[in-house]
Amino acid sequence: MALRALNMLELQPPKPFAFMERVDENFLVQLTLDLDWTTPWHSSINVLHAATPVILRGDGDFSRFFQVLEGYQAENGGWGEHSDPHHQMAGAFHFLPFYRAAGRVFPRLEALARLVLALPIHGVGFGTMDMMAVLLFAMERGAITRDECERFFREVENVVRRCPLPEKRHDLLAYVQILAYLSRYAGDKAARDAWAPELWRLP
Known part of the structure; x- marks a missing residue:
């Protein structure tokens, strides 16, 4: 998360990370090839953890890594074939920071956005958070209006209204991120406050 924040501010960490010395494009390519993409949620998490530091650091364009990675993308824009579409969507979500940082075109982005719109919303967990992030990413790039x-965002708002405030920290993190995405969709604080002020009921 710290590296992602620095990336958004166009800053570099003050010191290199020692563990990153062995994580290069060859390592990421082999890791991607070795993973089981019939379980894209778990596999994409592994790639996310390994690749985020080096890609966000901006060393090289990693074209071969992206080529191998995209070989596992499904026609619906998600990742992995013959799997649950929620897992395919989550797999794609985990790669959004890579494409943003590398300035690359995300393949089949419109198809991915339409996949999200066809999926049911399940509470205020990380699955809903992932879906919102994908749609915001697609909207920013003109893949969907x-x-x-x-x-979809109105339905998420209604779900949040009905759900009690989560007690577990893990669930609360997703809840707060969902509120942040609702605010981002609303556009600014005034729009957010006019849209759903009572949703912001954190102590």
């Missing part, structure tokens, strides 16, 4: 996403 705000009007097409309006119903």
Whole structure:
């Protein structure tokens, strides 16, 4: 998370990470090839943890890694074949920071956004958070319109209204991120406050 924050601010960490010396493009390519992409949620997490530091650091374009990675993308824009579409969507979500940092075009982004819109929303957990992030990413890049996403974000708002405030820290983190995405969708603080002020009921 710290590296992602630095990346958004266009800053570099003050000192190199020693563990990153062996994580290069060859390592990431082999890791991607060795993983089981019939379980894309778990496999994408492994790639996310290994690749995030080096890709966000901006060393090289990692074209071969992206080529291998995209070989496992499904026609619906998610990752992995013959798997649950929620898992395919989550696999794609885990790679959004890579494409943003590398300035690369995310393949089949419109298909991925439409996959998200076809999926049911399950509470205020990380699955819903992932879906929101994908749609916001797609909207930023013109792959889908705000009007097409309006119903989805309204439904998320209604889900949040009905759900009690999570007690576990893990669930609370997802809840707060969902609120942040709702605010981002609303556009600014004034729009957020006019849209759903009572949702922000954190102590």
